[in-house]
Amino acid sequence: MNRYPLWKNALIALVLVAGLIYSLPNLFGESPAVQISSTTGSAKVDTALVTRVENMLKSANLQDTGVYLDPATLKVRFKSTDTQLKAKDVLQNQLGQDYVVALNLVSRSPAWLQSLGALPMYLGLDLRGGVHFLMQVDMKAAVTMAMDRNLGEIRADLRDGDIHYSGIMRQGDEIDIKFPDKDSADKASSEISKQFPDLLLTGSGSGSEYGVTLTLKPAAVKSIQDFAIQQNITTLRNRVNELGVAEPIIQQQGADRVVVELPGVQDTAKAKDILGRTATLEIHMVDDEHDLKAAIAGEVPFGDELLKDRDGNPILVKKNVVLTGEHINDAKPGFDNRTNEAAVHINLDSTGSRIFKQITADNVGKRMAILLIDRGRAEVVTAPVIREEIGGGRVQISGHMTTSEAHDVALLLRAGALAAPMEIIEERTVGPSLGADNISKGFDSTLFGFIAISIFMTIYYLAFGLVSVVALGANLLLLVAVLSISQATLTLPGMAGIALTLGMAIDANVLINERIRDELRNGVSPQAAINAGYERAFGTIMDSNITTLIAGMALFIFGSGPVKGFAFVLCLGILTSMFSAVLVSRAIINFAYGRRRVAKLLIG
Amino acid sequence: MEFFRIKKDIPFMSYGRFTTAISLVTFIAAVLLLATRGLHFGIDFTGGTVMEVHYGHIVDIEKIRSSLKSIPDVSVQNFGTSQDVLIRLPLKANVSGARESEIVLSALKGEDPSAQMRRVEFVGPQVGKELVANGSLALLLVSLGIMGYLAIRFEWRFALAAIIANLHDVVIILGFFSFFQWEFSLPVLAAVLAVLGYSVNESVVVFDRIRENFRTMRKSTVPEIINNAITRTMSRTVITHGCTQLMVTSMLFFGGAALHYFALALTIGILFGIYSSVLVASPIVMWLGVSRADFVKPEKRAEAG
Numbered sequence: 001m002n003r004y005p006l007w008k009n010a011l012i013a014l015v016l017v018a019g020l021i022y023s024l025p026n027l028f029g030e031s032p033a034v035q036i037s038s039t040t041g042s043a044k045v046d047t048a049l050v051t052r053v054e055n056m057l058k059s060a061n062l063q064d065t066g067v068y069l070d071p072a073t074l075k076v077r078f079k080s081t082d083t084q085l086k087a088k089d090v091l092q093n094q095l096g097q098d099y100v101v102a103l104n105l106v107s108r109s110p111a112w113l114q115s116l117g118a119l120p121m122y123l124g125l126d127l128r129g130g131v132h133f134l135m136q137v138d139m140k141a142a143v144t145m146a147m148d149r150n151l152g153e154i155r156a157d158l159r160d161g162d163i164h165y166s167g168i169m170r171q172g173d174e175i176d177i178k179f180p181d182k183d184s185a186d187k188a189s190s191e192i193s194k195q196f197p198d199l200l201l202t203g204s205g206s207g208s209e210y211g212v213t214l215t216l217k218p219a220a221v222k223s224i225q226d227f228a229i230q231q232n233i234t235t236l237r238n239r240v241n242e243l244g245v246a247e248p249i250i251q252q253q254g255a256d257r258v259v260v261e262l263p264g265v266q267d268t269a270k271a272k273d274i275l276g277r278t279a280t281l282e283i284h285m286v287d288d289e290h291d292l293k294a295a296i297a298g299e300v301p302f303g304d305e306l307l308k309d310r311d312g313n314p315i316l317v318k319k320n321v322v323l324t325g326e327h328i329n330d331a332k333p334g335f336d337n338r339t340n341e342a343a344v345h346i347n348l349d350s351t352g353s354r355i356f357k358q359i360t361a362d363n364v365g366k367r368m369a370i371l372l373i374d375r376g377r378a379e380v381v382t383a384p385v386i387r388e389e390i391g392g393g394r395v396q397i398s399g400h401m402t403t404s405e406a407h408d409v410a411l412l413l414r415a416g417a418l419a420a421p422m423e424i425i426e427e428r429t430v431g432p433s434l435g436a437d438n439i440s441k442g443f444d445s446t447l448f449g450f451i452a453i454s455i456f457m458t459i460y461y462l463a464f465g466l467v468s469v470v471a472l473g474a475n476l477l478l479l480v481a482v483l484s485i486s487q488a489t490l491t492l493p494g495m496a497g498i499a500l501t502l503g504m505a506i507d508a509n510v511l512i513n514e515r516i517r518d519e520l521r522n523g524v525s526p527q528a529a530i531n532a533g534y535e536r537a538f539g540t541i542m543d544s545n546i547t548t549l550i551a552g553m554a555l556f557i558f559g560s561g562p563v564k565g566f567a568f569v570l571c572l573g574i575l576t577s578m579f580s581a582v583l584v585s586r587a588i589i590n591f592a593y594g595r596r597r598v599a600k601l602l603i604g
Numbered sequence: 605m606e607f608f609r610i611k612k613d614i615p616f617m618s619y620g621r622f623t624t625a626i627s628l629v630t631f632i633a634a635v636l637l638l639a640t641r642g643l644h645f646g647i648d649f650t651g652g653t654v655m656e657v658h659y660g661h662i663v664d665i666e667k668i669r670s671s672l673k674s675i676p677d678v679s680v681q682n683f684g685t686s687q688d689v690l691i692r693l694p695l696k697a698n699v700s701g702a703r704e705s706e707i708v709l710s711a712l713k714g715e716d717p718s719a720q721m722r723r724v725e726f727v728g729p730q731v732g733k734e735l736v737a738n739g740s741l742a743l744l745l746v747s748l749g750i751m752g753y754l755a756i757r758f759e760w761r762f763a764l765a766a767i768i769a770n771l772h773d774v775v776i777i778l779g780f781f782s783f784f785q786w787e788f789s790l791p792v793l794a795a796v797l798a799v800l801g802y803s804v805n806e807s808v809v810v811f812d813r814i815r816e817n818f819r820t821m822r823k824s825t826v827p828e829i830i831n832n833a834i835t836r837t838m839s840r841t842v843i844t845h846g847c848t849q850l851m852v853t854s855m856l857f858f859g860g861a862a863l864h865y866f867a868l869a870l871t872i873g874i875l876f877g878i879y880s881s882v883l884v885a886s887p888i889v890m891w892l893g894v895s896r897a898d899f900v901k902p903e904k905r906a907e908a909g
Contacts, residue, residue: 563794
């Protein structure tokens with residue numbers, strides 16, 4: 001009796017070994033590194049870049065401890081943060097604006113561990129330092145802005161169609177149009193319902209005044225709002241890329257919120273500035289008359305600018321601004337309805353339409369360039385040829401585009417500005433020194449608590465206490481391993497959760513040990529007492545763990561941020577403790593007592 | 605070693621009136637405190653800005669206060685050490701809260717360049733309201749979940765008794781936070797809910813024994829059965845809670861300011877948890893009229909304990 005079958009022992013050993021391997025990376029810590037990623041399609045992250053970077057570091061006399069290339073990024077490890085900071089400046093200066101050089105931390109664990117996918121725990125911002133923003137997208141404003149755009153377009157449409165109206169205005173999310181006679185009202189209604197499928201028309205009026213009220217269809221409201229948040233996320237992502245943050249998180253939360261987490265960012269003022277900034281779009285004419293090669297050689301003609309397009313090809317553009325992005329209402333990917341080629345459909349507002357009509361009429365056959373200007377740096381998004389005069393404000397860009405390129409261009413044209421205003425409604429910034437402090441405090445709490453429990457348990461329950469301590473250690477090992485594997489964010493409350501779970505997990509062993517003593521007191525033989533102790537305590541352990549699990553799950557569902565981390569650890573710890581307190585401790589007891597005749601148990 | 609070598613059962617149930625009276629008095633005191641003084645809610649719930657600023661030398665709080673004079677309603681206090689200060693700003697109607705921390709920091713840096721930002725937390729009004737709502741909902745869900753589980757596992761009387769006993773703990777923890785005006789933050793709420801789940805364990809263990817005793821101690825009265833169950837589980841109760849408390853005490857001493865109130869809430873919860881789940885829950889079960897017939901079902905359905 002009191003022997004586990006071989007498979008059970010093997011399984012326990014296997015789980016513990018796996019736990020050991022996957023929690024190991026946490027011991028090696030992380031070294032400072034810089035991470036290089038590309039901002040444009042033309043700047044490749046490849047082996048050529050590796051040699052370039054290595055040469056740059058060598059000539060700057062900076063010693064790295066390893067260069068790693070993964071599909072999208074290049075990481076260079078350094079011994080000290082001092083070298084890391086110097087290297088960042090050197091690399092950013094020499095690589096130029098095509099690459100983002102960001103500070104990062106890279107696991108110091110050996111290659112064989114990394115090849116197993118074993119990573120250290122993912123530390124939350126309160127432990128590693130950084131900025132957390134929760135931003136609220138103003139959905140009402142998104143709808144209002146959409147209605148404003150519609151208003152402008154309808155006004156232009158009515159004017160173009162020679163339909164008379166006596167007044168047009170937006171009231172809240174409605175557009176009211178007044179007509180002097182029924183005929184105009186009917187004509188306008190049929191025109192509007194044809195051109196604006198998203199709008200719902202309700203006619204009213206009598207006598208001398210006919211009115212039409214336009215509202216957005218519910219489906220259209222939803223699509224406007226979905227679009228607004230998607231576009232804002234895209235814009236934020238573009239901007240964060242320029243901050244040079246190694247592992248930013250930009251995520252939608254709920255229907256109208258965006259979470260932005262920037263690990264390692266210290267300068268919150270700058271971060272807020274960049275996140276809140278609006279990039280601008282400009283339309284210029286392309287200068288195809290002058291020699292491009294001469295311009296590249298340095299002789300840029302007067303009144304021109306030498307820019308690059310998305311693929312890095314140089315292009316000569318006139319400095320004179322034809323149209324600014326303010327006049328672009330919308331840009332959508334689609335198809336040319338004649339050739340069926342991929343195209344981008346752009347909608348201009350009424351002023352924009354008028355200017356655009358004039359420009360296109362004067363420049364048929366020439367090229368125009370659409371520029372994205374962000375932080376004073378201009379890039380040509382696309383440079384299409386003007387085929388004919390374009391009126392009505394509906395512009396189509398097509399030719400030599402794949403559907404995904406069309407999608408990208410549309411996105412870029414839209415991303416210039418936010419679709420709806422955003423406001424920071426929550427900020428949590430933790431400096432790096434506080435983060436490191438928090439780690440050591442969380443670690444110390446767990447360590448000293450663990451030591452105290454170990455001493456007490458060993459004195460009180462002797463051999464069985466020692467086994468309980470080993471089981472508790474196994475619990476810690478498994479908990480850290482699961483946290484490392486799942487890469488769930490570990491926060492300071494999460495670390496408190498680890499400590500608390502350990503303090504609570506010992507309960508299972510206390511229950512078992514007390515039961516065994518109880519049985520011994522009742523005169524049961526040692527072997528039978530062990531068996532009965534484990535068997536009978538199990539029901540109670542289950543019960544008591546389930547109530548804590550209920551609390552943990554409620555916290556996980558309703559908790560936010562740091563509390564969620566605590567709840568996750570709590571739930572996880574309960575599950576691992578069931579394994580370690582019952583199976584691991586029993587296996588050890590079986591090894592110690594199981595195969596022989598025992599006169600007395602060393603249980604105090 | 606053994607702390608509790610008790611030969612005879614301790615007649616806990618005869619103290620029932622006394623212990624319940626103590627509970628009632630503390631409970632009412634806690635409720636009164638909560639009603640009159642209320643809780644000192646942290647910015648997680650009220651909204652506002654909290655900043656932790658570290659200086660390279662010992663700081664003069666008065667000097668900082670005077671340099672922030674232009675900002676209304678700002679509160680400055682020492683935090684942890686004499687080199688750290690905590691600055692609180694309430695929500696204001698017209699100012700963008702996210703910007704305010706920068707104004708303060710630049711004012712401080714202008715005055716003393718060694719000022720270094722350690723932490724900034726800003727919570728907008730809408731977030732605070734949501735957290736209050738979610739917190740209450742979590743409390744309700746935990747209570748219902750535990751009651752449901754106990755009702756299935758035991759019997760409705762046990763479920764009711766356990767939840768009364770443990771909600772009484774929660775109210776008393778809140779009472780302490782109200783009395784001392786300790787800051788009630790999100791981690792404290794998490795601690796309170798964790799305690800709720802944890803100290804129900806205690807009731808579960810006692811109830812388990814009571815149920816077992818109903819089957820084995822056929823000749824005993826209900827109070828005798830409960831007394832025996834409590835006496836026999838007492839050793840485990842004290843040791844388990846003692847171990848958890850060792851861990852929490854370690855957090856209290858080594859966890860720093862960030863974990864201070866979290867550990868404090870746990871400490872109160874654990875201490876009152878022992879008391880209430882043993883000396884409050886069991887008398888309630890008795891008064892609710894639990895009897896042997898509720899557990900000793902016809903032979904066929906009897907299960908092994």
